[in-house]
Amino acid sequence: MKTVCAVLLVIAGASAQFKCPERTGFFPDPVQCDLYYVCSRGEFEEKLCPDGLVFDSKDPNHERCDIPANVDCDERTELQEPKPSPGCPRANGYYRHSDPQACDKFFNCVNGIPHELPCPPGLIYDDTASTCAWPSESHRKDCKAAKRDSLDDGFSCPEEEIRGPDGRKLPHPTFAHPDDCQKFYICRNGVMPQKGSCSKGSVYNEETFACDDPKNVPGCENYYENKVEKSKTKKA
Known part of the structure; x- marks a missing residue:
């Protein structure tokens, strides 16, 4: 008092x-x-x-x-008495999750009510900046990058940055399938693997990171002709 x-x-x-x-x-x-x-x-x-x-x-x-x-408060360091509630150190704002292991989640507190929100795959909540960030760029030292997921065929996203033809970092890089010219992999935010497939008539070009005409992709020029032959062989 x-x-x-x-x-x-x-x-x-x-x-x-x-x-x-x-x-x-x-x-x-x-x-x-x-x-x-x-x-x-x-x-x-x-x-x-x-x-x-x-x-x-x-x-x-x-x-x-x-x-x-x-907001830059500069020398205005004083604040009103906090009105905390479970999950909310103050009634409003963004705060780290109450579970110390849940680094990829945070609370958005509105009038004392916490709303749980997730960070995009691969990011953790940085309470200094009140936003999600890459672990290497975050001010938090109690959180490490989550273990990378892998698909049922064993593919997982590489840890190194992938850059496009123009030298810029690709936020969602793609990778060629080792056995199928039409298929490829997508790494959402560089860490979350997903399967992708080019439309019929095109194949994945790992030089341009995009689907392309088979004649422009060495080794995949006769991809669709070979598929037709294989299909006929199976039927016979």
């Missing part, structure tokens, strides 16, 4: 000293990042962002509260 009273006294003191920089607009408190003032005709009204959000002071013509990761 003493702590709450002390915070209220600090806010009251700051409010008493505040003066509108302009006659109209929305202006931050110099000390508390989730406290701001609405000025109209030179008179101000004190307002608080919802718990977990802070005031974005970039544009005095707009009233905006956002997650701390998107």
Whole structure:
């Protein structure tokens, strides 16, 4: 109770000293990042962002509260007393999952209610940036990359980055099937393997990472003719 009273006294003191920089607009408190003032005709009204959000002071013509990761509070380090609930350290915002092993999941808290959300395959939740990130780029040191999945034929996505013909990293690289010119593999986000197949009449070209005319793919020029011959042989 003493702590709450002390915070209220600090806010009251700051409010008493505040003066509108302009006659109209929305202006931050110099000390508390989730406290701001609405000025109209030179008179101000004190307002608080919802718990977990802070005031974005970039544009005095707009009233905006956002997650701390998107706002530079600078020296405005004070915050209102938190209103925690199970899964939510504060009533609003994005937070790491309560299960320390669930690195690829997080909570979006809205008015104290946690909503569980998944990260895309291969990513983990980085609570410093309030977003999902690659383990190598995340500030979290308690999480490692998940074990890579493999398909029923044994294919799994390689760990190294794959770059296209223009030298850029491919977000969803594709790979040729070892035995079938028409088939290929897709690695979603570079880690989640899936099977793919070119439309009838085309084959996969591993040089262009796309389906192509058989005549442009060495070793697959007679793919469809050979399939017809094999089919006739089986029927005979």
